[in-house]
Amino acid sequence: MSSAETGLPEGWEVRRSNTKNLPYYFHAQTKDSRWEPPAGTDPDKLKAYMAANHSSKGVAPAAFAPTEGKIRCAHLLVKHRDSRRPASWREPKITRSVEEARSMIKEFQEKIRAYEEDPGQPNAQSLSELAMFESDCSSARKGGDLGFFGKGDMQKEFENAAFALEKGQVSEPVETASGVHLIQRLE
Template sequence: MADRWAGWEIRLSTSRGVPYFFNTEAKKSTWEPPEDMTEEEIKQLPGAKEYLKGEGVQGGVHAGQVRASHLLVKHRDSRRPSSWKESVITRSKEDAIELLKEFQAEIDGDPQKFAEVASQESHCSSHSHGGDLGWFGRGQMQKPFEDATFALEVGKISDIISTESGVHLILRTG
């Protein structure tokens, strides 16, 4: 393997239960393989045999997984009715849905606009990444969220989805 990939290895995320790429020298982690790394080079990384389920990234790291971004609006009956945006959330679920409908109209199916609105308006900490939640598999998200995400085509945005966390718009990105 080329020296340019020295320090890279594959580890298993304890929070998500999925593999990720880690550079031990730079102390940098990423869900995506380093740019320009081939499938063959990925298979040679330390940890590849232990954590990749199949052949490289397509059949391994992300097999059976989806990637999505979301825009979350919490309401007073949410599991945790507070966020980075509002310390105490008092709106009703109906008001949260109306607010999300306004965002939905503003986004109008545009993934770039989705990221912009999510970064400013989402009550999830993923707002700092345009709503990106990264890759996840079955059993890692609340069931209504998971079902909606797996049912979406890549590049499509869901209708309003309700979970214990609040109400969401979901953009499937992978």
């Protein structure tokens, strides 16, 4: 795999972790490895390469055991400059407005709805596929999977929306101090 194909800087490659079954970035000469793409990466080329070669389809979710009163959700988070921590693995300094974050979430919501209607449609993507590349949460590398959580574990707005969902259902946009979310109840 060449850097022209992956969009990664020279010497970097994508590998898959044996323990987490997730892609990571490795530099053979320096032996440096990391979960986030290294500085100097072309995000559009990397996104295309990862979608073609490291799709979340078929990747086993994290092995979390359910517990009484807990649910399992995945989410896609778009932060904005007024978020409590306006930085992410994708952007060291987030400058978009809350309106821009809402607009992005609406676009992602349309892609997810299209996927639910017909996964073969152009631009149709599942929440987990979108989260891997678009979410500002570190859970992106797990397709947005947050594992199991109970009442009191999440911000109140997030918790209320998540516990109101049926299994498989995706929420309307939810705003918290972290940013704007789409939430999917997994279990």
